[in-house]
Every structure is written in structure tokens, then in C-alpha cells.
Amino acid sequence: MRRWLALLAAAGALAGCERTMKDMYEQPKLGPDAASPLWADGKGSRPPPPGSVPIAMGDLAKTSSGRRGREELVARAAAQAASAAPAADIALLRRGQGRFDIYCAPCHSIVGDGDGMIARRGFPHPPSFHQARLRDAPDRHFFDVITQGYGVMPPYADRVTPQDRWAIVAYIRALQLSQAAPPAAAGASTPAPSLGASSPETS
Numbered sequence: 001m002r003r004w005l006a007l008l009a010a011a012g013a014l015a016g017c018e019r020t021m022k023d024m025y026e027q028p029k030l031g032p033d034a035a036s037p038l039w040a041d042g043k044g045s046r047p048p049p050p051g052s053v054p055i056a057m058g059d060l061a062k063t064s065s066g067r068r069g070r071e072e073l074v075a076r077a078a079a080q081a082a083s084a085a086p087a088a089d090i091a092l093l094r095r096g097q098g099r100f101d102i103y104c105a106p107c108h109s110i111v112g113d114g115d116g117m118i119a120r121r122g123f124p125h126p127p128s129f130h131q132a133r134l135r136d137a138p139d140r141h142f143f144d145v146i147t148q149g150y151g152v153m154p155p156y157a158d159r160v161t162p163q164d165r166w167a168i169v170a171y172i173r174a175l176q177l178s179q180a181a182p183p184a185a186a187g188a189s190t191p192a193p194s195l196g197a198s199s200p201e202t203s
């Protein structure tokens with residue numbers, strides 16, 4: 001009998017819990033777009049403090065919590081610290097081509113000569129990747145420009161992961177080679193694998 005009483009008491013306590021939770025859901029509150037006389041700007045939600053970084057933007061928004069696992073963080077840190085692009089294989093180049101066509105080509109053009117559509121419409125023309133200075137620049141320079149931006153070019157660190165930055169760098173190297181390959185490098189024997197039609201993946 002005493003056991004039954006204890007169970008009954010526990011069930012009662014749990015029901016209380018459930019009710020408390022519900023009260024928290026249903027408490028009076030202001031929705032994101034609700035108006036409120038509480039603040040001078042008449043809005044219920046407060047603007048994020050200056051310098052806030054959205055945690056679930058771009059690539060991170062694909063995950064349910066906006067966060068990634070420990071392994072991903074280690075891989076990112078390694079890519080972030082590397083000084084040169086990983087050895088290029090066709091998968092890396094394809095990935096780089098997709099990311100480049102999405103994030104860089106609008107200004108730099110799909111061949112990297114700086115004559116992209118946004119530049120044609122009035123944005124300052126970026127330099128061509130095929131000039132000697134940028135052909136000779138180290139891989140890391142391109143990585144850093146993507147991460148930090150450069151002059152009027154905005155940074156892309158919030159939407160291009162460190163791994164994807166290296167894929168883009170590898171692809172830019174391929175573009176540079178495509179425009180300045182010495183005739184001997186054209187090699188009659190083994191045809192280069194085709195990258196196929198430009199088909200930027202969606203993620």
C-alpha cells in the first residue's frame with residue numbers, strides 16, 4: 001500500500017512538472033515581429049549587439065543545431081592552418097569549380113580574368129588571376145583573400161569552409177594553368193580528365 005502511495009505521489013509530481021513546462025510555453029511573450037511599446041523603436045525583439053556572428057549561417061545552417069561535430073572542427077582547424085592546397089584530385093577540382101562558379105565567378109568571371117557580370121555592371125574590376133603577380137602568389141594568399149576579403153572585395157569566411165577555400169584555390173591554379181600552360185605541358189599522350197559542364201552543387 002505504501003508503495004502505491006509513493007507511486008501516486010511521484011505521478012502527481014510529474015504531472016506538476018508537465019504543467020509547469022506548459023506554463024512556460026504558454027507564458028505571455030512577444031513573437032519575433034510583434035510590436036511593443038516597451039522599447040523606443042516600437043519592436044518586441046531587440047537587435048543583436050554589434051559584432052554578433054550568426055551561428056547558423058551558410059554551410060552551418062545545414063545542421064539541425066547549427067553546430068558540427070568535434071571531428072569537423074579538427075578538420076577545419078587543420079585546413080585553416082595549412083599553407084598550401086591539398087594535392088589536387090578530380091573530386092577536389094570539381095568541388096572547387098562549383099564553389100568558384102557560385103562565389104567568385106560573379107565578379108572574377110568563370111575564367112578568372114576579372115570580367116564577371118557584377119564587374120560589368122559597375123563593381124570595381126578585380127585583377128585577372130592570369131597576371132604574373134597572381135600566378136606567382138602562394139596558395140595561402142588566395143586562401144587568406146577568401147577568408148579576410150581584400151580591398152573592396154568582401155570576406156567569404158562565413159559561407160566558404162576552410163576545406164572549400166582550398167578546393168577553390170586548387171581550381172584557381174587549374175584556371176591559371178589553363179590560360180598559361182607552356183605548349184609542352186599540353187602533352188599529346190594522356191588527355192586531361194574533363195571537368196564536365198559547370199554544374200555547381202547546391203551544398
Ligand code: HEC
Binds near residue numbers: 100107
Ligand atoms: C563582389 C565581387 C567579388 C567577389 C564575389 C569575389 N571577389 Fe575577389 N576581388 C574582387 C575585387 C573588386 C578585387 C580587387 C580588390 C581591390 O584591389 O580593392 C578582388 C581581388 C581578389 C584577389 C586578388 C588579391 C590581390 O593580391 O590582388 C583574389 C585572389 C580574389 N579576389 C579571389 C577571390 C575568390 C577566390 C573569390 C571567391 C571565393 C572572390 N575573390 C570573390 C571582387 C570580388
